[in-house]
Amino acid sequence: MIRKHYENVKNTIGDHVQLCIVTKRRSTEEILSYYEAGERMFAENHAQQLKARAAELPSDIRWQFIGHLQRNKVKDIIRLVDCIQSLDNLPLAQVIEKEAAKAERIVDVLCEFHLADEDTAKTGLNKEEAVPFIKEVLKLEHIRVRGIMVMGPHTDDEERIREVFNEAHELFMNLQKEFGNEIIHTLSMGMSSDYAIAVQCGSTLVRIGTYLFEE
Numbered sequence: 001m002i003r004k005h006y007e008n009v010k011n012t013i014g015d016h017v018q019l020c021i022v023t024k025r026r027s028t029e030e031i032l033s034y035y036e037a038g039e040r041m042f043a044e045n046h047a048q049q050l051k052a053r054a055a056e057l058p059s060d061i062r063w064q065f066i067g068h069l070q071r072n073k074v075k076d077i078i079r080l081v082d083c084i085q086s087l088d089n090l091p092l093a094q095v096i097e098k099e100a101a102k103a104e105r106i107v108d109v110l111c112e113f114h115l116a117d118e119d120t121a122k123t124g125l126n127k128e129e130a131v132p133f134i135k136e137v138l139k140l141e142h143i144r145v146r147g148i149m150v151m152g153p154h155t156d157d158e159e160r161i162r163e164v165f166n167e168a169h170e171l172f173m174n175l176q177k178e179f180g181n182e183i184i185h186t187l188s189m190g191m192s193s194d195y196a197i198a199v200q201c202g203s204t205l206v207r208i209g210t211y212l213f214e215e
C-alpha cells in the first residue's frame, strides 16, 4: 500500500464517492493491504483473473468486472461478481440473465458507454442507444441495472477530459429522469490519471489501480 496515495485518493473523493480498487497484475499481499485498511470493492478485467483472485481472497469482497466480457466466460464469474460494470450489448445481457437464473441470483450491472474516442472505441454503447438498450435490459429478471460506466479519453488534455466527463454526467442525469435514481444510481467514472476531474464532474464511483500501487 502506498499510504500517501491512498490518503490523497480518500481526501479527494470524500465520503460520497465509492472507491473501486483495480487489482489487475497486483499480488495478493498488495491487495490484502487495502482489504485490511477496510476496502471491500475490488475490480478485475479478465474472467480467469477474477476467478483466481476470488478463490484466494476473503469472501466479503465485492468484485467488480470491468473488462470486455466474452459470453462464454459469464458462467465462470456469475457466482463471484457483485457487479458487471461493462455491459454493452444485448446478447451479453441475455447470457448474463440465463447464467444468473441458473445460479439463482440477481446480478448488478452498469451499462458501459463510449463518449470519447468515438471513432476508435471498440466497446461501449453510444448515447443514442442508451434508453432503448436500458429498456430491454430492464425486462431481464435476474439483472439489476444500477447505472453507467464511462472511460475518459486517452489524452493529457484536461479540458478534453472535462468535456467528456461533463457529457457523461449529463447522460447520467437524463437517464435518472427517464428511469429514476434507484435504477440509475451509479456513475462509474475516473481512473488514476483523471479521477480528480471525474469527481468534480459528478462521478459516484472511481476505479483506481496504478496510482494506489505504484510510486
Ligand SMILES: *Cc1c(COP(=O)(O)O)cnc(C)c1O
Pocket: 022, 024, 045, 066, 067, 190, 191, 192, 193, 207, 208, 209, 210, 211
Ligand atoms: C485498468 C482499468 C482501470 C484502472 O486504471 P489505472 O490507470 O490503473 O488506475 C479503470 N478502469 C478500467 C476499465 C480499467 O481497465
